[in-house]
Amino acid sequence: MHRAFADAPNRAPLSVEDAQAVILESLAPLPVERIPLVDSDGRVLAQAVVADGDVPPFDRSMMDGYAVRAADTAGASWERPVPLAVIEEVPAGCSPTRRVGPGEAIRVMTGSMIPEGADAVVKFENTAEGYNRNVATVHVRVPARPGDNIAKKGEDMAKGSVVLRPGVPIGAAEAAVLATFGVAEVAVYRRPVVGILATGSELVDVHEPLSPGKIRNSNSYMVASLIRAAGGVPKLFSAVGDSVEAMLAAVEPHLDELDALVTTGGVSVGDYDLIPDLYERLGATTRFWKVLARPGQPVRYAVRDGKPFFGISGNPASAFVNCQLFVLPGVRRLGGWAHPLPRTVRARLVNACSAPPIKPDRFLRARLYEAEGELFVEVAKGQSSGMIGSLVGANALVRVKGGTAVEPGQVVDVVVCGEWPSIPPKKKALR
Numbered sequence: 001m002h003r004a005f006a007d008a009p010n011r012a013p014l015s016v017e018d019a020q021a022v023i024l025e026s027l028a029p030l031p032v033e034r035i036p037l038v039d040s041d042g043r044v045l046a047q048a049v050v051a052d053g054d055v056p057p058f059d060r061s062m063m064d065g066y067a068v069r070a071a072d073t074a075g076a077s078w079e080r081p082v083p084l085a086v087i088e089e090v091p092a093g094c095s096p097t098r099r100v101g102p103g104e105a106i107r108v109m110t111g112s113m114i115p116e117g118a119d120a121v122v123k124f125e126n127t128a129e130g131y132n133r134n135v136a137t138v139h140v141r142v143p144a145r146p147g148d149n150i151a152k153k154g155e156d157m158a159k160g161s162v163v164l165r166p167g168v169p170i171g172a173a174e175a176a177v178l179a180t181f182g183v184a185e186v187a188v189y190r191r192p193v194v195g196i197l198a199t200g201s202e203l204v205d206v207h208e209p210l211s212p213g214k215i216r217n218s219n220s221y222m223v224a225s226l227i228r229a230a231g232g233v234p235k236l237f238s239a240v241g242d243s244v245e246a247m248l249a250a251v252e253p254h255l256d257e258l259d260a261l262v263t264t265g266g267v268s269v270g271d272y273d274l275i276p277d278l279y280e281r282l283g284a285t286t287r288f289w290k291v292l293a294r295p296g297q298p299v300r301y302a303v304r305d306g307k308p309f310f311g312i313s314g315n316p317a318s319a320f321v322n323c324q325l326f327v328l329p330g331v332r333r334l335g336g337w338a339h340p341l342p343r344t345v346r347a348r349l350v351n352a353c354s355a356p357p358i359k360p361d362r363f364l365r366a367r368l369y370e371a372e373g374e375l376f377v378e379v380a381k382g383q384s385s386g387m388i389g390s391l392v393g394a395n396a397l398v399r400v401k402g403g404t405a406v407e408p409g410q411v412v413d414v415v416v417c418g419e420w421p422s423i424p425p426k427k428k429a430l431r
C-alpha cells in the first residue's frame with residue numbers, strides 16, 4: 001500500500017467543517033500564566049472578571065458646575081435666575097463634607113462625588129456666574145431635572161456582574177476593564193510555540209542563490225507570519241530535503257519545546273512525499289488525510305500526546321488556505337480563543353471566476369472591501385495552487401460550494417483572512 005494511505009486506509013476526505021471539528025475536539029487550551037497587565041495586549045484572557053465593586057463607585061458629576069436640589073431650580077430662566085448659596089467646593093478625588101440643603105449648592109467638577117442632598121448638576125454655562133471662582137451665591141438660569149449630569153453608581157458596570165469572559169484577545173477595551181478592576185496581573189493562556197518545517201529537496205533558503213530545479217522556501221516565512229498573527233510563536237527550522245532521516249533530525253530533538261508542528265510539502269502521493277512516514281516515525285496518529293477543499297486537498301492532520309501535527313501542502317496557495325482553515329484554528333484553540341474558527345461574511349462578487357464546478361469546495365483568493373456600506377469581493381486572477389503572486393492583496397477566500405459555480409453580482413460566502421479597507425466607489429459597483 002502506498003505510504004500515504006498506510007495509516008489512513010479507506011478514509012474518505014472530510015468536509016471542511018468536519019475536519020475543523022476533528023482539530024478543535026482533539027486540542028485543549030495550553031496552561032495559564034500570569035503576566036503584567038501592561039504586557040498583556042494581544043494575549044488571550046484566561047480568566048473571567050466579575051465586578052468586585054460598582055463602576056462608577058459613587059454617584060459622580062459628569063459636568064463642571066454645581067450640585068443642586070433639582071426642585072430648587074424650578075422656574076429658573078435667563079431673565080429670572082434662581083440664587084443658591086454655595087456652601088462648599090468638591091474637586092474630583094475629594095469627599096464632600098456638607099450636605100446640600102434647600103437653597104444651597106456645592107461647586108463640583110467632572111468626576112467629583114455628588115454630595116448628599118443633591119440630585120442634579122447644573123453646568124457652569126447655565127449659571128449667571130459662568131466659570132467664575134469664589135462665588136458665594138450662584139444664579140441658576142436653567143431648571144434642572146433630577147438626575148441631570150449625574151452618572152449613577154454602578155450604571156456602567158454593576159458589582160457582581162461578569163464584565164469579561166475568558167477566551168477573548170486582550171485589546172484596548174479589555175485593558176481598560178482589567179485596569180478598572182485592579183487586575184494588575186492578568187491570567188492569560190500561554191502562547192503556542194509552533195515549529196515550522198518546510199520539506200522538499202528543491203528548496204533553498206532566502207539568502208541562497210538559485211540553481212537549476214531549485215526554488216526558494218517561501219512557505220516557512222508565510223506560515224510564520226500567519227502563526228504570529230494568530231497569537232502563536234513560530235519556531236522556524238531550516239528547510240530539509242525529502243528524506244525522513246533529515247526531517248527527523250531537524251524536529252525530533254525539539255519536540256518537547258513545541259506545542260504544535262507544521263510541515264509543508266510531501267503530503268500528496270509523489271515518490272518523495274514522505275510526511276506520512278515522518279509522522280509515523282514521530283509516533284503521531286493520523287486523524288485525517290484529505291479534505292473536500294481546493295486548494296489544499298491533501299492536508300494531513302495527526303496528533304501526538306495532545307500536540308497537533310499539521311501536514312500542509314507544499315504548494316504555496318494550498319499552504320495558505322490550509323493555514324486559514326485548519327492550522328490557525330488549531331493554534332487559536334491551543335491559545336485559548338473562545339472562537340478559533342475563521343470569521344466568515346457574505347459579500348457581493350464583482351468579477352467572474354472561470355473555474356468549472358468541481359466536487360470539493362473551492363477557496364478562491366480574493367480582495368474583500370467595503371463600499372457605500374456594502375461588502376464586495378473581487379476574485380484574484382491567478383488561482384493555481386502553486387501561485388504566490390496572487391496572495392498579495394488577498395485578504396479573503398471566496399468559498400464556492402462543491403459542484404456549483406458563482407456569477408458576478410451574486411452574494412457569496414467569504415472566509416476573512418485580514419482587515420478590509422473601505423474604498424470609495426470610483427467606478428459603478430456591480431449590483
Ligand SMILES: Nc1nc2c(c(=O)[nH]1)N[C@H]1C(S)=C(S)[C@@H](COP(=O)(O)OP(=O)(O)OC[C@H]3O[C@@H](n4cnc5c(N)ncnc54)[C@H](O)[C@@H]3O)O[C@H]1N2
Nearest residue numbers: 198200216217218219265266267268273296313314315318
Ligand atoms: N498524482 C497526484 N499528484 C498530485 C496530486 C494528486 O492528487 N495526485 N495532488 C496535487 C495537489 S492538489 C497538491 S496541493 C500537491 C501537494 O503537494 P505536496 O504537499 O506533496 O507538496 P510537494 O510535492 O512537496 O510540493 C508541491 C509544490 O510546492 C512547491 N513547494 C514545496 N515546498 C515549498 C516551499 N517551502 N516554498 C515554496 N514552494 C514550495 C514544490 O516545489 C512543488 O511545486 O500535490 C499535487 N500532486
Ligand code: MOO
Nearest residue numbers: 295296297318385
Ligand atoms: O489541493 Mo491542491 O492544493 O488543489 O492544488
Ligand SMILES: [Mg+2]
Nearest residue numbers: 266268270273
Ligand atoms: Mg508532492
